[in-house]
Structure formats: structure tokens, C-alpha cells
Amino acid sequence: MGNIINGKEIAKCLKNDIRKFAEDKKNQGSRVPCLATITVGQDGGSIYYVNSQIKLCKDLGLEPKHFSLDESITEEELINLIEKLNNDKSIDGIMLQLPLPKHIHEKEVSSKINHKKDIDGLTDINLGRFYKGEKAFVPCTANSALELIKNTGVKIQGKRVVVLGRSNIVGKPSAQLLLNENATVTICHSKTENLKEVCKEADILVVAIGRPQSVGKDYIKEGAVVIDVGTSSVNGKITGDVIFDEVLEIASFVSPVPGGVGSMTTTLLMNNLCEAFKENVY
Amino acid sequence: MGNIINGKEIAKCLKNDIRKFAEDKKNQGSRVPCLATITVGQDGGSIYYVNSQIKLCKDLGLEPKHFSLDESITEEELINLIEKLNNDKSIDGIMLQLPLPKHIHEKEVSSKINHKKDIDGLTDINLGRFYKGEKAFVPCTANSALELIKNTGVKIQGKRVVVLGRSNIVGKPSAQLLLNENATVTICHSKTENLKEVCKEADILVVAIGRPQSVGKDYIKEGAVVIDVGTSSVNGKITGDVIFDEVLEIASFVSPVPGGVGSMTTTLLMNNLCEAFKENVY
Numbered sequence: 019m020g021n022i023i024n025g026k027e028i029a030k031c032l033k034n035d036i037r038k039f040a041e042d043k044k045n046q047g048s049r050v051p052c053l054a055t056i057t058v059g060q061d062g063g064s065i066y067y068v069n070s071q072i073k074l075c076k077d078l079g080l081e082p083k084h085f086s087l088d089e090s091i092t093e094e095e096l097i098n099l100i101e102k103l104n105n106d107k108s109i110d111g112i113m114l115q116l117p118l119p120k121h122i123h124e125k126e127v128s129s130k131i132n133h134k135k136d137i138d139g140l141t142d143i144n145l146g147r148f149y150k151g152e153k154a155f156v157p158c159t160a161n162s163a164l165e166l167i168k169n170t171g172v173k174i175q176g177k178r179v180v181v182l183g184r185s186n187i188v189g190k191p192s193a194q195l196l197l198n199e200n201a202t203v204t205i206c207h208s209k210t211e212n213l214k215e216v217c218k219e220a221d222i223l224v225v226a227i228g229r230p231q232s233v234g235k236d237y238i239k240e241g242a243v244v245i246d247v248g249t250s251s252v253n254g255k256i257t258g259d260v261i262f263d264e265v266l267e268i269a270s271f272v273s274p275v276p277g278g279v280g281s282m283t284t285t286l287l288m289n290n291l292c293e294a295f296k297e298n299v300y
Numbered sequence: 301m302g303n304i305i306n307g308k309e310i311a312k313c314l315k316n317d318i319r320k321f322a323e324d325k326k327n328q329g330s331r332v333p334c335l336a337t338i339t340v341g342q343d344g345g346s347i348y349y350v351n352s353q354i355k356l357c358k359d360l361g362l363e364p365k366h367f368s369l370d371e372s373i374t375e376e377e378l379i380n381l382i383e384k385l386n387n388d389k390s391i392d393g394i395m396l397q398l399p400l401p402k403h404i405h406e407k408e409v410s411s412k413i414n415h416k417k418d419i420d421g422l423t424d425i426n427l428g429r430f431y432k433g434e435k436a437f438v439p440c441t442a443n444s445a446l447e448l449i450k451n452t453g454v455k456i457q458g459k460r461v462v463v464l465g466r467s468n469i470v471g472k473p474s475a476q477l478l479l480n481e482n483a484t485v486t487i488c489h490s491k492t493e494n495l496k497e498v499c500k501e502a503d504i505l506v507v508a509i510g511r512p513q514s515v516g517k518d519y520i521k522e523g524a525v526v527i528d529v530g531t532s533s534v535n536g537k538i539t540g541d542v543i544f545d546e547v548l549e550i551a552s553f554v555s556p557v558p559g560g561v562g563s564m565t566t567t568l569l570m571n572n573l574c575e576a577f578k579e580n581v582y
């Protein structure tokens with residue numbers, strides 16, 4: 019019987035560190051890290067996410083500044099706002115909530131965010147630097163998967179890691195992060211032959227395919243660490259890709275959904291904000 | 301006994317295509333693709349490479365423009381030249397030969413090349429786009445490895461590929477290119493445990509570690525395709541990473557050194573130049 023990885027508990031430690039950092043800044047008479055969030059229109063998902071970001075920001079003693087724009091805004095006006103925020107020394111990070119209305123070119127506009135304030139790690143420059151192994155902001159979900167693995171205390175260097183899924187925001191960056199930790203990394207996907215056998219080679223398995231309850235014990239090597247990044251909504255309930263109970267019987271560690279990877283992501287975003295602040299201020 | 305992959309022959313076909321493209325442009329009264337090459341100082345390697353680029357350029361009916369700068373040039377002057385070439389509509393590709401003299405920040409200066417003219421695929425923006433699976437210029441050595449594999453006719457999709465080495469210009473982009481072809485890709489490196497066993501899983505093995513004659517038959521699965529990207533100089537002779545004769549006994553295809561990957565790279569650079577031309581002109 020394996021151990022359940024407690025994402026909330028790990029996030030709590032990081033939250034305390036961030037809170038302490040913000041307090042210290044305040045006590046030193048300095049400003050605290052400031053996050054600019056932008057929403058365009060009334061997309062329900064965007065508003066939910068931005069509200070949780072603002073709430074966590076305040077809770078940690080950081081400063082949120084929200085810009086709620088009308089759906090009818092032009093691309094030029096939105097770019098002007100981003101450029102204003104890029105040049106504003108009192109703003110450390112910029113989060114543009116996606117999706118944007120159809121008349122705005124999402125890629126075009128996102129790419130305008132200064133890479134030094136792109137704390138979600140989505141600009142081409144940040145991605146390029148990340149893949150070269152240089153200092154860069156990393157997409158938070160991938161980073162969260164890595165943090166949960168590190169927290170188990172299991173050795174990563176030299177071990178076989180299999181990442182199931184190759185999305186730009188989870189699969190590929192998770193593989194890169196684990197390669198940076200000197201793991202031997204294999205990326206699997208829908209076209210992989212003998213998928214179960216390949217997954218069974220993994221000392222550490224990261225599952226990010228978005229197919230709920232699709233990875234059972236026949237994918238798992240005994241004693242493996244299993245990180246479930248899946249978050250599908252099934253009958254209104256957030257559900258992971260891994261069949262938790264049966265995998266837990268074989269694995270050494272399994273991250274649950276909810277309570278695993280997702281519990282860390284917004285906190286890691288705030289941690290990136292503090293990193294951007296350090297670069298911006300000093 | 302396996303087949304020897306003939307890089308020169310494959311390059312020849314691509315050269316003919318490029319020559320035909322340039323001829324067609326000329327016949328249509330259009331200008332031909334133009335490559336700007338820049339050398340700073342008298343580094344022997346740089347001069348050797350730039351001369352071979354210029355020679356091939358002319359041979360294919362493309363236009364080379366060479367800028368030979370004095371070692372004492374300032375960073376600002378070099379950046380000014382790059383920006384002039386960026387804005388020059390008659391220039392399609394820019395190759396800045398590295399290394400640069402020590403007083404010039406290589407990364408800083410390279411990043412100034414407009415990503416649309418960065419036919420060597422080294423700017424952060426190009427890399428970021430490439431890793432997202434978007435249209436981008438790809439480092440030519442990695443691309444050469446892929447072309448040699450494709451030329452064997454062996455199925456790539458779903459197959460196990462092992463890339464041995466994780467450099468930014470060969471290992472990582474080769475892995476990404478093969479992932480784009482729907483292979484199941486594993487990246488190995490100096491910290492990999494049980495290296496021989498992992499390599500033996502490969503239907504296709506790409507070796508790029510730069511340790512001459514270090515990969516013998518005990519790394520090879522019977523019938524595998526083996527691509528040798530190693531180019532070390534041993535007693536003045538270019539030598540690959542693979543022990544060619546013994547690996548050829550087991551593999552289905554092996555690329556030799558010289559005559560393999562290296563025979564394609566400059567031609568692929570010229571192919572990128574033609575792609576840049578198409579984007580620039582139309």
C-alpha cells in the first residue's frame with residue numbers, strides 16, 4: 019500500500035515562505051510583489067481563476083491589481099494596456115486570462131507580455147530559454163508535478179521517468195523539468211505502441227492525458243511514484259486520469275485528484291511572481 | 301548485415317531541388333534567396349564554415365553576401381549591422397558565425413537576429429515556437445538526423461526512439477523532431493542508469509554524445525536504425541561516436557561518419573534559407 023501525496027500540505031509550506039517574504043518586504047519599508055490580472059469579457063472560467071488568484075494574492079500579503087476589460091475592446095487597446103503594464107515598474111507579473119474574445123488574436127497579444135513579467139511561462143522567449151536550460155518561468159502545472167515528486171524524497175537522477183501526454187503546458191515541460199533533474203525521460207502519447215509496457219518501465223510516472231480513470235494498476239511498476247495531472251469534470255466532480263485506489267496498492271506514492279498537482283499551481287504562480295519581483299526590483 | 305545510409309546521396313537530391321527553385325526564380329525575373337554571413341575576427345573554424353556556406357550558396361544558384369568584421373568591432377556596431385540586415389528586404393537569412401571575440405556578449409547579440417531570418421534556429425523565439433510544435437527554423441544537425449531516418453523508409457510513428465545526448469543543438473531538438481513524428485522518445489545522457497539496456501530498447505537510436513567510438517553492438521537492438529551524430533577529431537580524422545563495423549552487423553541501417561549527418565547540414569541550412577525567402581517575399 020502506497021503513500022498519498024498531500025499537495026495541500028506541500029503548498030502550505032510554500033505559502034508560508036511567500037507570506038514571510040512579503041512581510042519582510044513590508045517591514046523593510048519596501049513595496050510587495052504586485053500581480054496584474056487582465057480579463058476580457060465575462061468568460062466564467064476566466065473569472066473563476068482570476069478570483070482565486072486575487073484571493074490567494076491577498077492572503078499571502080501580495081498586491082493584486084485587476085483590469086476587467088469590456089468584451090468589445092480592440093486588439094490595439096489590449097496591447098496598449100499590456101505595454102503600459104510592461105513599462106510600469108510597480109508591476110512584477112502579468113496574467114492575461116484566456117480564452118480571449120474571437121476578434122482578438124490570442125497568440126499575437128500574449129506574445130506582447132514582457133518575458134520578465136510572464137510568470138505563467140507562456141511566451142516564446144520564456145519557452146525557448148526554458149528548453150535551453152536557462153533561467154525562465156516554467157508553466158506552473160508542470161512545475162507542480164516536479165515539486166510533488168521532489169517532496170516524496172525519491173531519487174530522480176538516473177531513474178526512468180515516463181511522461182504520459184505531450185501537451186505544451188504539461189507533458190512537454192514536465193519532461194524537460196525532469197530531464198533537468200537528470201532523469202532518463204520517455205514521452206508517451208496516443209500513438210505509442212505497447213503503452214502499458216512502456217509505462218511499466220517507469221520509476222516515476224507522470225500522467226497528463228485528460229482521459230478520466232484510464233490508467234489502472236496494469237500500467238504501474240511496483241513501487242513507482244505516480245503523479246496524476248488529469249483534471250476532467252465527470253458528473254460535476256473533478257476527476258483524475260489515474261484509478262487511484264488500485265494504483266495506490268502497487269505504487270509507493272500517488273498524488274490524488276483533487277488534492278494533488280492542482281493544489282500547488284496557483285501557489286507556484288505566486289512564487290514566480292516573487293521571483294519576477296526580485297529581478298525587477300534589484 | 302545492415303545498410304549504410306548515404307548522407308551525400310540524400311543531400312544531392314535536396315541540392316537538386318534547391319537548384320531548381322533558384323533557377324525558377326531567376327527565370328521568373330525574381331531575385332534569388334540571399335544569405336548574409338557575418339564573421340568577426342579571424343577564428344579558423346568560423347572562416348572554414350563560412351567559406352563552405354558561401355561555396356554551397358553559389359553552387360546552388362543562391363546569393364551569398366559576406367560581412368567580414370574586424371576583431372575590434374564594438375558590440376553596438378555589430379548589433380547595428382544585424383539590425384540593418386534584419387530590415388533589408390533583399391536579405392532572407394542571417395548566419396552569425398560563433399564564437400565571437402570575448403568583449404562581445406554572444407547571447408545578447410545573437411538574440412537580435414530577427415527570428416524570421418534566423419535560419420539556424422538558435423534564437424529563443426524560434427526555439428520556443430519549435431517546442432510548441434509551431435512553424436519555426438530547426439537547428440540543422442537535428443534536422444539532418446531526422447532526414448536520414450526518414451530516408452530509410454522505416455516507420456517512425458509509435459516506435460521506440462532513444463536519443464543519446466541532450467545538447468541544445470542536437471539531442472534535445474532531435475528528440476522533439478522525432479516526437480513530432482509520433483515516435484515514443486526517450487532521452488538518455490551521462491546520468492542514465494543501465495544505459496546499454498535502455499539503448500537496446502530502441503527501434504531507432506540517435507547517438508550524439510561526442511565520445512568517439514564509444515557505442516558498440518552491445519547498445520543495439522537487432523534491426524535498429526542507428527544515426528551517428530558524433531564528429532570528434534581523432535588524430536586529425538573526423539570520427540563518430542559509433543563503432544561502425546560492429547554495429548552494422550546488427551543494425552538494419554547505420555549512418556557513417558563522415559558521409560552521414562554532416563553531409564546534409566549545410567544543405568539543410570540552404571533549404572531553410574529558401575523557406576525564409578518564401579516567407580519574406582510572398
